Amino acid sequence: MRPHAGVGPSRRRFLSLSAGGAVAGAAALSGCAMRVSGAVSGSGETVTLMAKPGDITADLIKQAHKDTGIKIDTVLFSTSKLIAMMTNGNPPDLVRGLGAVDAPYYAARGVMEDLDPYFAKSGVLRVDDLDPVNDLWRYDGRVQGRGPRYGMAKDFSQDSMYWYNTALFDRAAVDHPPELEPVTFEEWLEKAKRLTRRKNGQTTVFGGSYNGVATPNMLAGLTVSAGGNLFSDDYSRVDFTTPEARKALGWYIDYCRTKVGPSIIQPDPNTWDGPTFQANRMAMSNSGYWLGGLIDTDKKLAPLSRLAPAPYFEGGRRVSPCQAGTGFWIPAKSHNKDAAWRIFEWFFGEAPAKARAAGGWGIPTLKSLRSLMPAQESYQKRALKVQDEELKHFSVIGFTPYATADALLGIFNQIAPAAMNGAMSVDTLAGRLNSAMNDQLKRGKEQVG
Known part of the structure; x- marks a missing residue:
């Protein structure tokens, strides 16, 4: 109603x-x-x-x-x-x-x-x-x-798009992503591994950052990209054990386990990607078009930076949502x-x-x-070309009305670190997330009535 x-x-x-x-x-x-x-x-x-x-x-x-x-x-x-x-x-x-x-x-x-x-x-x-x-x-x-x-x-930005630093790619002898065609999530993560630099046990260059605006709706988007839906048809339940949601969850946990980028088990001291990318300490950042507002203020960084389409899962759907x-x-x-x-x-x-x-x-x-x-500079024109093409792939990815994103994020952040640290399997994590989040959603649905 x-x-x-x-x-x-x-x-x-x-x-x-x-x-x-x-x-x-x-x-x-x-x-x-x-x-x-x-x-x-x-x-x-x-x-x-x-x-x-x-x-x-x-x-x-x-x-x-x-x-x-x-x-x-x-x-x-x-x-x-x-x-x-x-x-x-x-x-x-x-x-x-x-x-x-x-x-x-x-x-x-x-x-x-x-x-x-x-x-x-x-x-x-x-x-x-x-x-x-x-x-x-x-x-x-x-x-x-x-x-x-x-x-x-x-x-707005299409928050699964990412910026990359061509100088860091060239230094690591990693091929640049195609300008208008998306890479797969698997390819993105493989590049991130090759781009990561460590010294004395410390990460000096993040290969890539992929955290989205908030983990729950990022995972919902990843699941759609894999060809499924994280939520049931009436949005009253989640199911991380479906093949598509399991693929999305597994990919993100792999991202966290390999420590190629910031996560709750490896926080970025800057707390967000902007300063780290600007300091040439992050090769890829899935911040979407809006990060260009910062990049364009740095006349050394701007010509080295490229905007790329949102990745997709092989065999799934090409989607490019806005998470905010x-x-x-x-x-x-x-x-x-x-x-x-x-x-x-x-x-x-x-x-x-x-x-x-x-x-x-x-x-x-x-x-x-x-x-x-802004389209005065050649690098701005290049970013706009990619962004204009990406607009064709925007779609609304529905979120549940029965819980706040913060509530579901709190549950995820409490349960998931064990899996990120290798102490819990992804399958066990999926089951525990289902149990805890569905309890929360059940209460919310009862309250909304």
């Missing part, structure tokens, strides 16, 4: 937003969503935006007030804080989220505003101009990628929906969106802004 923004979520659904029902005793949300009629304005109002540092700068907040007449108050993003604010009947007006994993979770609980009526009346954000990546923010009550729009991505789709959504109980939508329009379709597109830190989510992507 499709969740309707005009109907408050049941108490059980709302309590399921918290881990283990930590907000038990909170009042249920109720009331009706505002209907859009006439022009959307909101000038003179104040919008509360829950975001992480860097999502929106102080200068942009000033610019928003100048351009729209609306003031923005920011609240530091925190899931527990979000739940508390919604419980108290005073939710933020805009909330940051990852469309790839957050949209089905919150939409299934009825706490997101259906934005279709706003899109229908907008002169800034036209549905026919939306890149398909925005379908990550759609959910019809059963399937992600269909139904109402609950949010929008600010920019970071953007904003409007809570169904927001008291300032029209003003929130005006900021939404401004952020996703006006000056900030144009600046992001020109910066190279992601692909714009409006097709009309793609012409602003």
Whole structure:
């Protein structure tokens, strides 16, 4: 059944937003969503935006007030804080989220505003101009990628694509990957092994980094690439023991065991790939197009760097998902929906969106802004050629509405290190992941009801 923004979520659904029902005793949300009629304005109002540092700068907040007449108050993003604010009947007006994993979770609980009526009346954000990546923010009550729009991505990358450093390939006498044709995951890992450099027991050059945005939805994507699905048809269960999921899990555990790249058993001291790649200490990084925003600032590194298509499993499917789709959504109980939508329009379709597109830190989510992507230098043109071809292989890979990605990641990180260290077989790991994750999903499904 499709969740309707005009109907408050049941108490059980709302309590399921918290881990283990930590907000038990909170009042249920109720009331009706505002209907859009006439022009959307909101000038003179104040919008509360829950975001992480860097999502929106102080200068942009000033610019928003100048351009729209609306003031923005920011609240530091925190899931527990979000739940508390919604419980108290005073939710933020805009909330940051990852469309790839957050949209089905919150939409299934009825706490997101259906934005279709706003899109229908907008002169800034036209549905026919939306890149398909925005379908990550759609959910019809059963399937992600269909139904109402609950949010929008600010920019995106196809996160299984990877950058590689040609100088490190040449130094190790490893052939460069083809420009437009994907290598297999097996070939990628073999190259990573040959590119890895160690000295006195320490890794001096990572052969390749392959961790995605978050392990659970990365493994879901790997399983689709192998030709299967990690989740059951109704997304209420995982099964790592199917041949396709077993292949995906086995490949990732092999990546971790061989220590060719960062993992939870071999952390990168820099905590993310950017500085390590920039220091010529990482030969491949599966960070997607957006890492070009950093690479392009280094005039020595940029000409040596190449963007390559997402790998695939032999005999499987060529897919190139977005594992994040970071953007904003409007809570169904927001008291300032029209003003929130005006900021939404401004952020996703006006000056900030144009600046992001020109910066190279992601692909714009409006097709009309793609012409602003940096293409002045030959290396930028080369990366754009690869990226434009890769867009043909994007598809929404659905995520479960019954658990947060963080909850499933916590389970994985607790159980998997033993397998990564060789103390547990992949088959045993698959069974234990099934047991623990399916318990979590069962509780979530009971709460959503």
